[in-house]
Amino acid sequence: MTPRKSATEIVETIAHLYAERGAIPYEGGESVSQLAHGLQAAACAERAHAAPGLVAAALLHDIGHLLDPKGEGAAVEGYDARHEDGGADHLARFFGAEVADPVRLHVAAKRYLCAARPGYFERLSPASVRSLALQGGPMSAAEVAAFDALPHGRDALRLRVWDEEAKIVGLEVPSFDHYRPLLESLVSSDGA
Numbered sequence: 707m708t709p710r711k712s713a714t715e716i717v718e719t720i721a722h723l724y725a726e727r728g729a730i731p732y733e734g735g736e737s738v739s740q741l742a743h744g745l746q747a748a749a750c751a752e753r754a755h756a757a758p759g760l761v762a763a764a765l766l767h768d769i770g771h772l773l774d775p776k777g778e779g780a781a782v783e784g785y786d787a788r789h790e791d792g793g794a795d796h797l798a799r800f801f802g803a804e805v806a807d808p809v810r811l812h813v814a815a816k817r818y819l820c821a822a823r824p825g826y827f828e829r830l831s832p833a834s835v836r837s838l839a840l841q842g843g844p845m846s847a848a849e850v851a852a853f854d855a856l857p858h859g860r861d862a863l864r865l866r867v868w869d870e871e872a873k874i875v876g877l878e879v880p881s882f883d884h885y886r887p888l889l890e891s892l893v894s895s896d897g898a
């Protein structure tokens with residue numbers, strides 16, 4: 707039988723992943739690293755007084771890119787690695803839906819905002835526009851209505867806006883360690 711992991715050990719494993727692989731570039735072409743991108747998104751969430759689960763989701767929303775080395779730069783190579791599902795599935799082993807769901811929905815949220823919020827598309831970075839096409843383009847009216855009915859849909863929309871903001875080269879934000887107590891408080895399962 708696998709010994710149960712403590713919340714501290716689970717968070718340590720995640721911190722280790724970011725320490726090991728966090729230097730890879732965000733979206734295979736933008737100038738910030740994955741680690742800087744996650745930290746900036748989490749700082750935006752904290753500034754907006756988001757609930758702890760949503761701060762954690764903002765920090766870890768692109769963990770799928772770190773877990774899947776092949777997913778790195780996928781959009782540049784012209785395919786969609788569905789990093790949101792890989793990341794959310796991984797996080798759901800340890801955290802509740804308040805963390806995993808916004809992560810799973812953060813790509814759909816971009817498609818939603820491009821369809822439902824005037825001016826949103828114009829604010830996307832070139833890499834984000836490129837991946838949008840691979841992800842299915844803006845949502846249809848029926849898809850927007852279905853998204854509105856999802857339990858953590860609104861959280862995913864908030865996360866998406868922070869995601870787009872979190873690309874500033876050299877911005878000073880709190881380190882990963884700042885979020886360890888918050889992450890540990892949210893661990894709901896040992897993932898075994």
Ligand SMILES: [Fe+2]
Nearest residue numbers: 743767768869
């Ligand atoms: Fe992101």
